Structures are given as structure tokens and as C-alpha cells.
Amino acid sequence: MNRESLNIVVVGHVDHGKSTLIGRLLFDTDSLPQGAIEKVKRISKEKGKDFEYAYLLDAFEEEQKQGITIDTTRLQFKTDKRDYVIIDAPGHKEFLKNMISGAASAEAAILMVDANEGIQEQSKRHGYILSLLGIQKVYVAVNKMDLVDYSEERYSEVRKDFDRFLNTLGVYPIKYIPVSAFYGDNIAEKSEKMPWYNGESILDAIDSLEKEKGLEEKSLRFPIQDIYKFDHRRIIAGRIESGSLKVGDEIVILPSNKTTKVKSIEYWVEKDKKEEVSAGMSVGIIVEDEFFYKRGEIISHKDDIPVVTDTFGGNLFWLGKNDLEKGKKYKLKLSTLEIECEIAKIDKVIDASTLETIENGERVKKNDVAEITIKTKEPIALDEFKNIQSTGRFVLVDDLDVSGGGIITRGSSFEVEKK
Numbered sequence: 352m353n354r355e356s357l358n359i360v361v362v363g364h365v366d367h368g369k370s371t372l373i374g375r376l377l378f379d380t381d382s383l384p385q386g387a388i389e390k391v392k393r394i395s396k397e398k399g400k401d402f403e404y405a406y407l408l409d410a411f412e413e414e415q416k417q418g419i420t421i422d423t424t425r426l427q428f429k430t431d432k433r434d435y436v437i438i439d440a441p442g443h444k445e446f447l448k449n450m451i452s453g454a455a456s457a458e459a460a461i462l463m464v465d466a467n468e469g470i471q472e473q474s475k476r477h478g479y480i481l482s483l484l485g486i487q488k489v490y491v492a493v494n495k496m497d498l499v500d501y502s503e504e505r506y507s508e509v510r511k512d513f514d515r516f517l518n519t520l521g522v523y524p525i526k527y528i529p530v531s532a533f534y535g536d537n538i539a540e541k542s543e544k545m546p547w548y549n550g551e552s553i554l555d556a557i558d559s560l561e562k563e564k565g566l567e568e569k570s571l572r573f574p575i576q577d578i579y580k581f582d583h584r585r586i587i588a589g590r591i592e593s594g595s596l597k598v599g600d601e602i603v604i605l606p607s608n609k610t611t612k613v614k615s616i617e618y619w620v621e622k623d624k625k626e627e628v629s630a631g632m633s634v635g636i637i638v639e640d641e642f643f644y645k646r647g648e649i650i651s652h653k654d655d656i657p658v659v660t661d662t663f664g665g666n667l668f669w670l671g672k673n674d675l676e677k678g679k680k681y682k683l684k685l686s687t688l689e690i691e692c693e694i695a696k697i698d699k700v701i702d703a704s705t706l707e708t709i710e711n712g713e714r715v716k717k718n719d720v721a722e723i724t725i726k727t728k729e730p731i732a733l734d735e736f737k738n739i740q741s742t743g744r745f746v747l748v749d750d751l752d753v754s755g756g757g758i759i760t761r762g763s764s765f766e767v768e769k770k
């Protein structure tokens with residue numbers, strides 16, 4: 352039987368203990384490859400330090416350089432209940448970008464905050480990104496409790512502070528957990544050093560999470576990735592992002608607005624034909640009528656279509672070297688689509704750590720958040736993020752560089768011309 356797997360991301364201010372927590376989780380669940388601990392001992396010594404769990408990630412990176420394939424962007428550990436994939440190691444240059452672009456799609460998050468230092472700008476910013484990405488399953492680990500003598504008072508103080516900030520963003524953490532990642536307190540086992548804490552350890556807490564069900568039960572969204580020609584047939588290929596699709600279904604391809612029926616479906620993994628496929632599967636379909644359609648168009652069922660528009664509003668997180676500017680042109684990526692767009696309006700710029708806002712801005716600086724209106728060169732198919740996530744998030748490319756991304760908050764169709 353296939354074991355359930357859950358994607359989790361660990362975020363928080365630098366040095367608040369993300370790598371240590373990850374190292375500890377891998378260690379406590381016996382998920383380390385052979386020799387890893389020896390390697391960490393050696394690296395710790397080379398750096399003139401005591402043993403550091405955080406160096407486990409360095410040890411993995413070293414192996415990667417030597418051509419051994421441990422993917423530090425997808426570290427795994429297991430509990431009795433299921434497999435966990437920690438997506439994207441913190442500290443990676445691309446970490447925030449991957450989160451924003453959805454390259455790393457997290458189902459739950461652990462937000463780390465140092466009990467000694469308290470909330471920092473980056474803690475807030477990461478909280479903001481979680482809210483932006485619609486990640487609701489958030490745990491806050493109040494770390495380094497050993498440095499504050501496992502004090503309940505200090506824990507409550509940090510918790511209260513952070514709660515106030517996160518709640519203004521609409522992030523309501525499922526649980527706060529006082530931990531010492533370094534000493535393993537409340538990580539895999541409940542710690543005896545904090546008798547005042549009645550809650551669960553990190554592992555028990557994430558194990559008690561119920562996985563969100565049913566992307567397959569949502570509306571069908573099948574973005575076209577490629578069109579292959581075999582003999583006289585054309586195969587439309589891509590990944591079903593949500594919903595399901597059957598032979599004989601009546602489908603519409605947007606924005607070109609063509610309606611047709613599914614004649615057959617190929618499922619690449621089993622190199623076989625299938626009558627029905629669903630979310631997560633990469634497939635090829637043959638349709639009854641052959642038109643001209645292209646990469647980036649979205650296939651859906653006729654009675655449940657995406658929005659088609661050339662103007663939409665979104666919440667954006669900007670990471671670019673250069674400021675985002677009103678009136679400037681960027682490349683927009685939305686699922687498999689790439690198209691030129693212009694920033695029509697910067698409705699609001701928000702300092703992600705103080706939540707100060709400026710209305711009607713001209714530019715957005717690195718690490719700031721904004722509500723913007725984007726106009727694409729031609730109409731495109733999209734969804735509001737709250738309805739469908741995969742076709743409701745976008746990325747902006749500036750000068751070949753992924754510089755920002757966000758979610759679509761406002762999008763409504765105008766009548767597309769029938770062809």
C-alpha cells in the first residue's frame with residue numbers, strides 16, 4: 352500500500368534554528384543515511400565547533416557535490432503514521448523564491464522563533480508569506496528554550512507577541528510548541544524540562560494533522576504543457592492540476608474558447624490507456640476536433656471554467672534586485688503559460704514586517720508586499736487563488752530572473768469572442 356506523504360516547510364529568521372530542527376527530526380526518526388553523523392562530527396570539528404545538527408544539511412550538500420544524490424530540497428523522514436518531505440532547506444538562496452513560485456508546494460509549515468531573541472523582521476515576513484500562500488496549517492516552534500531556562504513566562508510572552516502579529520494577517524497557528532531543537536526537547540518526545548506545557552511534541556503535533564483531501568474533487572484544471580504529433584494524431588500533454596477527466600467528457604480549452612470531447616487518454620507512467628485520470632497525474636489526451644491550441648491554455652469542463660481576462664489583481668511578494676515599477680513590462684508565468692504583462696497599478700504597498708501601507712504606489716522594494724493590478728498582452732485563463740491554487744498563483748520574471756510572485760485575488764471574466 353502507498354504510504355501517505357505530507358510536504359512541510361520550515362521557515363523563520365536566520366539562526367533561529369531551522370536547520371537544527373530539521374537535523375534533529377531526521378536524527379530522531381532514524382532517517383539519516385549511514386555515516387551522516389560521522390560527517391557532521393568532522394564538519395563541526397573543521398569549523399572549530401561542538402557537534403551541530405545544523406551541519407547535517409551541509410553534509411548532504413557535500414554529498415550532492417560529490418554526485419551522490421541526496422536532494423536537499425526534498426529531505427525526508429518517516430513516522431509510524433506517514434512520510435514527511437521537508438521541502439527546500441532553509442538558507443538556500445532560492446528558498447523564498449521557490450516558496451513564492453509554488454515550486455515548493457507546502458501543505459504545512461513550522462515557523463521557528465528564538466525564545467531568547469523573540470520575533471524578528473524575518474519571522475514576520477515569513478508569517479506574511481505563509482498567509483499569502485494560503486498555508487493554514489502553521490505550527491509555531493518557540494525554540495532555544497534551554498537558553499531561557501525553560502521559562503513558561505518567556506514562552507508566553509513570545510507567544511502573545513507573535514499571536515498578535517500573525518492574527519492581524521489572518522494566520523491562526525494550530526499550535527505553539529516550546530522546544531529546544533538542539534537538545535531535542537519536545538521534538539520527538541515530550542520534554543520533562545517543561546512540566547508546565549501540556550501540549551504535544553513537534554512530531555506528535557504534525558502527525559495529528561489531517562491531510563487535506565481531494566484535489567481530485569475540485570474543478571478540472573489541465574494546463575497544456577505540450578502538443579505532440581504522432582502519425583496524424585495530436586496529443587495534448589500536461590499534468591492534471593485539479594479535478595478529474597474521463598473519456599467522452601466535454602471539455603473547453605481557454606482562452607481560445609474551443610469546445611470538444613475527449614477521445615482517449617494516455618497515462619505515461621503506466622504507458623497505458625485509461626478511462627479516467629485525476630489530479631497529480633501527467634497524461635496525454637486526444638480530442639475529437641483538432642484545432643490550433645497552444646501551451647499555457649487551460650482545459651476544463653464546460654460547466655466549470657476558469658476566468659478569462661487580460662486584467663487581474665493579486666497580492667505580490669517582491670524579491671527582485673530592482674524595484675518593481677508601475678508601467679514596466681515583465682514576463683508573467685502562470686502554470687504552463689508565459690506571457691508579457693504590464694504593471695497597470697500598484698494599489699497598495701505593504702511593509703511586510705511593520706504592516707505599514709502606502710496607497711497607490713509607484714514602486715515596490717525588495718522584500719515588500721503589494722496589492723497590484725496586472726494587465727497581460729492578451730487574455731489568459733486563470734482562477735482566483737481561494738478557488739483553485741494551482742491556476743491562481745503567478746510569478747513575475749524580470750530580466751530572466753524570477754523576481755516575485757503571488758496569488759490572484761481579483762479576476763473576473765469578460766466575454767471572449769467565439770471562434
Ligand code: GDP
Nearest residue numbers: 365366367368369370371405495531532533534
Ligand atoms: P537557521 O539559520 O535557522 O537554520 O539556524 P541553525 O539551525 O543554523 O541554528 C543557528 C544556531 O543556533 C546554531 O549554532 C545552533 O546550534 C543554535 N541552536 C539551534 N537550536 C538551538 C537550541 O534549541 N538551543 C540552543 N542553545 N542553540 C540552538
